[in-house]
Every structure is written in C-alpha cells, then in structure tokens.
Amino acid sequence: MPLLIKGGRVIDPANKIDGIFDVLVDDGKIIEVLPHASRLTPHAEIIDASGNIVVPGLIDIHVHLREPGYEWKETIKTGTAAAVSGGFTSVVCMANTDPVNDEPSITEYILRKAKTEGLCNVFPIGAISKGLKGEVLANIGELKEAGCVAVSDDGRPVMNADLMRRALEYTSNFGLTVISHAEDLTLARGGAMNEGVTATRLGLKGIPNAAEDVMVARDIALAELTGARLHIAHVSTKGAVRIIRNAKARGAKVTAETAPHYFTLTEEAVEGYNTSAKMSPPLRTKEDVDAIKEGLRDGTLDCIATDHAPHDPDSKDVEFPSAANGIVGLETSLPLTLRLVEEGVLTLSQAIERMTVNPAKALGLNKGILSVGADADITIIDLNEEWDVEPAKLKSKSRNTPFAGWKMKGRVMATIVGGKRIVYSILKA
Amino acid sequence: MGLSKKDILDIESLSADEIRLILESAESFKEVLGRDIKKVPTLRGKTVINLFFEASTRTRTSFEIAAKRLSADTINISASASSVQKGETLSDTVRNIEAMNSDVIIIRHPASGAPHFIAKRLKASVVNAGDGAHEHPSQALLDMLTIKEKKGKIEGLKVSIIGDIAHSRVARSNIHGLTKMGAKVVLYGPKTLMPKGIENIVGAYGDTPLHIANSMEEALKNADVVMMLRIQLERQGQSLFPSVREYSRFFGLNGRNISLAKEDAIIMHPGPMNRGVEISSEVADGARSVILGQVNNGIAVRMAMLYLLAGGHKEAVTSQESGVRS
Numbered sequence: 001m002p003l004l005i006k007g008g009r010v011i012d013p014a015n016k017i018d019g020i021f022d023v024l025v026d027d028g029k030i031i032e033v034l035p036h037a038s039r040l041t042p043h044a045e046i047i048d049a050s051g052n053i054v055v056p057g058l059i060d061i062h063v064h065l066r067e068p069g070y071e072w073k074e075t076i077k078t079g080t081a082a083a084v085s086g087g088f089t090s091v092v093c094m095a096n097t098d099p100v101n102d103e104p105s106i107t108e109y110i111l112r113k114a115k116t117e118g119l120c121n122v123f124p125i126g127a128i129s130k131g132l133k134g135e136v137l138a139n140i141g142e143l144k145e146a147g148c149v150a151v152s153d154d155g156r157p158v159m160n161a162d163l164m165r166r167a168l169e170y171t172s173n174f175g176l177t178v179i180s181h182a183e184d185l186t187l188a189r190g191g192a193m194n195e196g197v198t199a200t201r202l203g204l205k206g207i208p209n210a211a212e213d214v215m216v217a218r219d220i221a222l223a224e225l226t227g228a229r230l231h232i233a234h235v236s237t238k239g240a241v242r243i244i245r246n247a248k249a250r251g252a253k254v255t256a257e258t259a260p261h262y263f264t265l266t267e268e269a270v271e272g273y274n275t276s277a278k279m280s281p282p283l284r285t286k287e288d289v290d291a292i293k294e295g296l297r298d299g300t301l302d303c304i305a306t307d308h309a310p311h312d313p314d315s316k317d318v319e320f321p322s323a324a325n326g327i328v329g330l331e332t333s334l335p336l337t338l339r340l341v342e343e344g345v346l347t348l349s350q351a352i353e354r355m356t357v358n359p360a361k362a363l364g365l366n367k368g369i370l371s372v373g374a375d376a377d378i379t380i381i382d383l384n385e386e387w388d389v390e391p392a393k394l395k396s397k398s399r400n401t402p403f404a405g406w407k408m409k410g411r412v413m414a415t416i417v418g419g420k421r422i423v424y425s426i427l428k429a
Numbered sequence: 430m431g432l433s434k435k436d437i438l439d440i441e442s443l444s445a446d447e448i449r450l451i452l453e454s455a456e457s458f459k460e461v462l463g464r465d466i467k468k469v470p471t472l473r474g475k476t477v478i479n480l481f482f483e484a485s486t487r488t489r490t491s492f493e494i495a496a497k498r499l500s501a502d503t504i505n506i507s508a509s510a511s512s513v514q515k516g517e518t519l520s521d522t523v524r525n526i527e528a529m530n531s532d533v534i535i536i537r538h539p540a541s542g543a544p545h546f547i548a549k550r551l552k553a554s555v556v557n558a559g560d561g562a563h564e565h566p567s568q569a570l571l572d573m574l575t576i577k578e579k580k581g582k583i584e585g586l587k588v589s590i591i592g593d594i595a596h597s598r599v600a601r602s603n604i605h606g607l608t609k610m611g612a613k614v615v616l617y618g619p620k621t622l623m624p625k626g627i628e629n630i631v632g633a634y635g636d637t638p639l640h641i642a643n644s645m646e647e648a649l650k651n652a653d654v655v656m657m658l659r660i661q662l663e664r665q666g667q668s669l670f671p672s673v674r675e676y677s678r679f680f681g682l683n684g685r686n687i688s689l690a691k692e693d694a695i696i697m698h699p700g701p702m703n704r705g706v707e708i709s710s711e712v713a714d715g716a717r718s719v720i721l722g723q724v725n726n727g728i729a730v731r732m733a734m735l736y737l738l739a740g741g742h743k744e745a746v747t748s749q750e751s752g753v754r755s
Contacts, residue, residue, distance in 0.1 A: 195625050196625050196626045197625070197626030197627075197629045197630060197632070198626075199624075199625070199626075200624040200625055200626045200627050200630055201441070201601070201626075201630040202541055202542065202563060203541035203542075203560065203561045203562035203563025203564065203598060203601060204541050204542075204561070204562075204563075205562075206624070206625060208625075272545065273541070273542030273545055273546060314518070317518075317520060318518060318519060318520070318546075319519055319538070319540035319542060319543045319546050320540065320541065320542045320546075321540045321541065321561070322540065
C-alpha cells in the first residue's frame, strides 16, 4: 500500500529542500515529493506530519551491535530497535565482535541476522587486520564481496604505520574507505580519562590530546601518500580538528566524524569516578568542545556518529580504571544534535545533513536523500517535544548513558524504513 | 562540633575546621598513648575491618593498633590473597564484608576512587587508607600533626614537597590539607613525574595556583618543611628518569643542599625510604629529621579518625580529662 506523509516540513539537505511538502512512497521507494495540498492518492495510508519535520532517515556510521559474541550487551535486534527509536534507518556496525568480523562468514551472519531480526538497514564494517591484532591484513576483498561497506579495527588503533599504509593502498582497490580509530597507544599508556587537572586531582592516569593528534596526522600523511580514502572516527580534540581542516584545504581525501558526547560533555563529567562518562577517546575540555563545534559548523567534521557502545552493568559497576569504555548513543544523538541548532552552531538543515547525507557519502552508501526513486528511509521529528532520558525506558539492551535524567527537546515521532514499514511510531493514528 | 560525615575518603572534601578537629582529637589521644594503660573503651563492641588490596605493613599496623587502643574488634583482610584472585568483584567482596555487620571499613586499593565506590554502597563508615595515585588522608593528617607539633603552627609555612608527585597519593592529600591550613606549598621534581594541572588542583578553594619550583635550590630555599617522596625504583624502566644515580644527584636531598632550607627546617618522608636515592642517610637520621615522629603520630591520628566516625559521643571520651570535643 502506498504511504503518504502529509503536511510536514520536509528538510532534504542533499536536494536543498526546506519547505512544506507531501511525500508519497510506494514499493519501498520515494515516488514524489509534492507541494502541499496537491493531489491525493486514493488508497494511500496517510501519516499526518503537520507540525513536524520530515527528513531522510538518519544514518549512524559508528555503532557497536555486539552480535555475534556479546549478546548480553546488545543484539542486532535490540540495537536496531534502539536505532529506529532514535530516528536511525541505517546503522553501520563495527568489526570488534567475537569472532571479529574479519571473515566473510561473519559478515554473512550479521547480514542474515539483520534481515530476519533487524528493524533497520545494517551495514557491516570489516576488520583491517585479522583478529584486530594489527599484524596482517584481513581478507578485505572477500569482506567487501560479502557486504562490508568499510574497514576498521575500531576500538584498537593500527599502531604499525606500514600496515596502515598497506591497508589504505589495498582497500582502495575495492573502493572502500578505511576508518581510523586514531590513538597512539604509547602516548595513551593505558590511561583512564583525559590528561589534565581533573585526572590529576582524581589520581587517574591521563590520556593526552596528543595521543589522538599524532595519529590523525600520521594517518592523513599516509592517506596523502597512497591517495586512498580515509575516515577519522570519533574526533575529540582541538588539535585533530585543526589537522583535518588543514588536510582538507590541501585536498586530502579525508572525512571525519565526531560523537554527540564530544560536543556536549567535558572531562568534568567523570567527577565522582562516574564510569558512565568513561569512553575512548576520553571526554576532553571545554576548549576541545568549542573546537569540535566549530569543526562541525565549518564542515571540517562531516558527520555526527554515535559510537554507540552498549555495556552491561557488570562492565561499568566497577572501580573506574577497570570499567569498560563507551556509552550508548543511538537514542540521544538527535536531541543532543538539535541543541547545536538551538545554540546557533548549526542550522537545522546542516544538522540533518551531518546525520544523513554526509555519513552516507563518507562510506559511499546510496542513502540519506529524498530524491524521487531513492530508498524510502524517512524520519519524522517533533522539534518541540520535550522528554526526560530514563535509562530503564531505552530500547537498547544496555543503559550505560551519562545523560540519565537529562531533559531533551526534539523527539522522533516515526521512523520509516524501506517505505512500507513504520517500524517505530508514537504518532497518533 | 563533630565530624558530620559517614566516611573519610579524601582531604579534598574535608574543611579546614574538620581537619583542625581531627588534629585536636589526635592530640588528646596522644596523651592516652603516653599512659601506662594505653587503652580507652571508646569503641568497645564495634568492629573495624582492615581491607587491604595492596601490600602495606606500616599503615595497616598503625590502623590496627589505633583500633585496638580504642577497644574495637579488629579484623585484617588481605584481599589480594583471597577472593579477588578468584574473580570476585569489588562490590561483591564489600557486600560480603558488610553482611558481617562491621562498623568501619578501612580500605587500601590500587584503583583511585575505590573507597568512594564502596562508600556509596555501604552503610558502614569507610576510611581511605590509600587509593591508587589519588589520596592517602591519614598520612597527610599525621604529617600535619607532626608539623603542628614541631613548628607550632601550619599557617604561613613554606612546605616543599619533592619527588614523584605524579604517582603520589601522599602528595595530593598533603597539597589539599596544607593549603587548607594556610601553608604555602611548593612542588618540585622531574617534569616526567609532575602531573598536568597539578598546580590547579586546589582551584576549588585556593586563592592562587600552587608554585612549581624551577630548581631544587629554589624548592629548598627558605623552606620550613621539606617533604621528600618515595621514588619507586621499578619506574626506572619507564623512562621517567634515566637512573637512580642521576635521580639522587639532581632530585635527592643530601647533607649539602639541605643547608638551603631554613636552619630550623624539619625533614619528612612518608616512608618507606630509599636511602641514598631520594634522601641520604645523613639527612634521614639527622637532627632535623622527624621521620620516626611521623610514625608515632600516625596511631594518634588514626585513633582520632576512627573515634570521630564510629564513636563521636561525649560519654565515649570517658576517663579523658583532656576532653575531646564532640
């Protein structure tokens, strides 16, 4: 049955559209984006989107779905439920599962599970190196064939510079992007939080900004050497923003993402040994937060991605240095990004762009746009609805969020994946 | 006035008045320790558990003697040798111990913040006996008691803390305590062992950042108190300093450079000392050294801490004419 989304403010940054339109969808594709009050399709199911915005389905290119291997933290089923509840119609999942996604059989397993149990599109990322060990390349060609859309050893940096060079060269044969978790482990020294006055006061081992900066610089140099496509994951430092900005000005083929927590929180969130604020890279200082915002504003940072990293209570309810890194992000990403619109850092259209078409472009996904004939992945958002973050109500299997109790403004009303299905909807019928 | 706190987790969260109260109580208990019968019934019927996840002789023994002098039942648990190796979590270990109805748990743990972690989960009082590189409150309190006794005051003194500041919980506790009590704290050590932002850790209450000296000479010059920190010899392999020989030459306290300090300066060290490394025997055993006095004051200070947490009632002072205020 056709679906008609009526009367919403359609924001489609890729087509530079911002206005009241009706969107007609059929057979999983966008049929037409019509001016308001034009002809009606007789048999269509109708969603009244008036008062809401209608945008391309959000895309998160940095998610840990934890399946296979860590199903007690998250599964493809619960992770995609969290995704659609947060407005995401596509998620790209990292390779650090158990077994690692370094063989086509694992990629196929993930895609099969996603097809039967997933609520949104799932695109796997393959490993750069076998077992994420940083020693020898994984079978990158076969991973691409099996359905991987990029390669990354995320969670672990590729410390061997020559291996990273070979990864960039070899991957470019297959048209894939290499995603870098940029952190020099010799500088990070197993630290637990950002290096600085808070870490010193709390007696915790610090990770300096330079651990990220030098690795971003190294990987950009290697990308320029090889001419390959590089994407920098979860940028957290002022220095990394500056280095990426300069590289882009030179024409380097580099894209970059940051996560909502890096433009929302500072290292002070760790106060009281709060393990919900422990992540890698660590939360930095206000100066870094300001630089991240500026990087998002001027386009140095192309995308917002969550680094959704679910962990069970046993991994977090321990002494700080032993606690696992990471927070869940899928269900809070949109309202945290909308805060940047309220603050005047981004226009609404820019915010949507950095959560849709830009991440799609970074990995070459044919998504994030509402053109006629495009996949009908659509998110409907009420910009004004306020809600409280209650961890117990999150759809993710894990509740490790530093935003518990936060007041959020802006809520996903419906998520439409592949046209027919309204996988998540709190809109009144 | 009493100590209206369940726990003593760090000096940073104590007010100057609370520090003063603990030091004054300790002075009263010191008088008890000088008697023939060195015991008071203050904590009779209370259970104090020493829960040590790191090896320690001095601090554990000192807390144990302090609890026994107050007539508490004391139990020592050396956790690294028991359940923890079997994979039990800290919160389970602690829940088990609480099920034993203890009143005070004294904890030492290699993870910074471990005492705060258990304090949130326990009804019993928690005393931090050293957590990672964070704080070691009883050590700083006994150091302050020693300084007060020897110099008659703390306010206005130049106290130089020298050595491995980065890994030292003693340094952090003393920085907070001494600054709150009005001393001028100066820090010195190799830059590799001077943690980022240390000069600003008193930012929440200090008027000005701490001073980091540019040389050993500047650190020692006109100091009233010189506090040398232990260097961990195994750090040689981490390129934090090239060798023990070089460390002792450029960062050690010896018979020559000590003359830069005030003539009546006192020399402190939290122990255990590396003789010939951070401090020469000549200085450690010299007339200005108060290192053994520090150990003795440790018992009195820990009695005061336990008393103020677990006793804290007027009648508990009983036979002491000296009158610890409650």
